[in-house]
Amino acid sequence: MINAQGIHEAHPTEPGTALLLAAAPAGKGCLIDAATVLPALAAVPPSALTGTPAATVVELADPLDPQTVLTRIRTAAAQPGPLRLYVTGQLHLDHRQRLLHFALARTTPSTLRYTALPWHWLTGELALRRPHTTTVVLDLVADAEAWEHVRTGGVGLGHGVRVFGRVSPPPPRRTVLTPGYLKAYADIWRAGERPGAARLHEAAAARSGPADALFLALDTSFAAPVPAPVPVPAQAPAPAPDGDPxxxxxxxxxxxxxxxxxxxxxxxxxxxxxxxxxxxxxxxxxxxxxxxxxxxxxxxxxxxxxxxxxxxxxxxxxxxxxxxxxxxxxxxxxxxxxxxxxxxxxxxxxxxxxxxxxxxxxxxxxxxxxxxxxxxxxxxxxxxx
CATH class of the missing domain: 1.25.40.10 (Tetratricopeptide repeat domain)
Structure with a gap:
């Protein structure tokens, strides 16, 4: 379907897919009780999660292995219809390469590079989808280094991907946050309301706080994309003249x-x-x-x-x-x-x-x-x- 701006969008009758990803490290490294939002989201009609009459919902609660998560994301991204990703958890920065990682259940500071999901893996999978058919909703907390990285460079999900969400700065020591932004989504949907994405974001932001959080509302159909911390191309680059990339x-x-x-x-x-x-x-x-x-x-x-x-x-x-x-x-x-x-x-x-x-x-x-x-x-x- 071509909208008024001449942009190809998903047809509203196409079946949609929602992927719910909630993860956080166990023990002292936990900054957000991510998985507590899943029962609330699971209680709403699947069509609310996808914005389509027909819907498939996939749930990942505290996964352990980044390759498993990548496989699930890749499978969801391969679906031709609208895709919505709901991601709650915490971001960390790899000290060596200065790249964002999404922590999983077994992630620790010393094992970050092989127990967390590199953020550019997510970016790479979404970049292969048809533009303007993907929406990502984030409720994240960042550690100190990742917070500075996100504040200055954004989360880098690329052009053609709608992004809404909240990234909170690191909480005080021994404080564990709750995914209040996404819980507000669930509360609104369970009340029977179905506002558009922008209005839903505004309502959830007003309910959740905190005041110093970074709120993201980006529809790349009409606005410039968030600057990406990695120069990730929208598609695989063309190979050399001899066909070798x-x-x-x-x-x-x-x-x-x-x-x-x-x-x-x-x-x-x-x-x-x-x-x-x-x-x-x-x-x-x-x-x-x-x-x-x-x-x-x-x-x-x-x-x-x-x-x-x-x-x-x-x-x-x-x-x-x-x-x-x-x-x-x-x-x-x-x-x-x-x-x-x-x-x-x-x-x-x-x-x-x-x-x-x-x-x-x-x-x-x-x-x-x-x-x-x-x-x-x-x-x-x-x-x-």
């Missing part, structure tokens, strides 16, 4: 623009998934590209996770444990695990690597024993502290 991608990585390189690779991976399907050689290739980009960014924990995922994907599609590409993926995962300096992170990944090594021993004997030796050494180092 890798030189430009690697140039960005070698220039230190690691967030840009990762976002571009994610877009190409998403396109491979759409065109060839999950588990295809094309999709696995881009998973391995992202693994190598994480290595170049000196993020061995993320690189390990991606190489291990690539090995699992190859095994799942029927490649043998002795196949060269499978062995190479496992060897690289093992090597990156050896580079993880943080003992907590190394121990967290040891079980997955050990299980993978039992399936793919490799051509060099003693790989599993090497894992045990390092774990023993890490245990001794911890005991000495």
């Amino acid at each position: 890798h030189p430009a991608l690697l140039a960005a990585a070698h220039a230190g623009r690691h967030g840009e390189a990762a976002a571009i690779a994610t877009l190409w991976e998403s396109e491979a998934l759409r065109t060839h399907g999950a588990g295809s050689p094309q999709a696995i290739h881009w998973l391995e590209v992202r693994a190598d980009l994480a290595r170049l960014a000196r993020d061995p924990a993320r690189s390990f996770t991606l190489w291990a995922a690539a090995a699992e994907a190859r095994l799942a599609r029927g490649e043998g444990a002795a196949d060269e590409d499978v062995e190479a993926a496992v060897d690289r995962a093992h090597h990156q695990w050896e580079q993880v300096a943080d003992p907590v992170a190394a121990r967290a990944h040891a079980a997955a690597l050990t299980a993978l090594r039992h399936r793919v021993p490799g051509r060099r004997p003693g790989a599993a024993e090497a894992i045990r030796r390092r774990m023993d050494a890490l245990g001794e180092a911890s005991a000495a502290l």
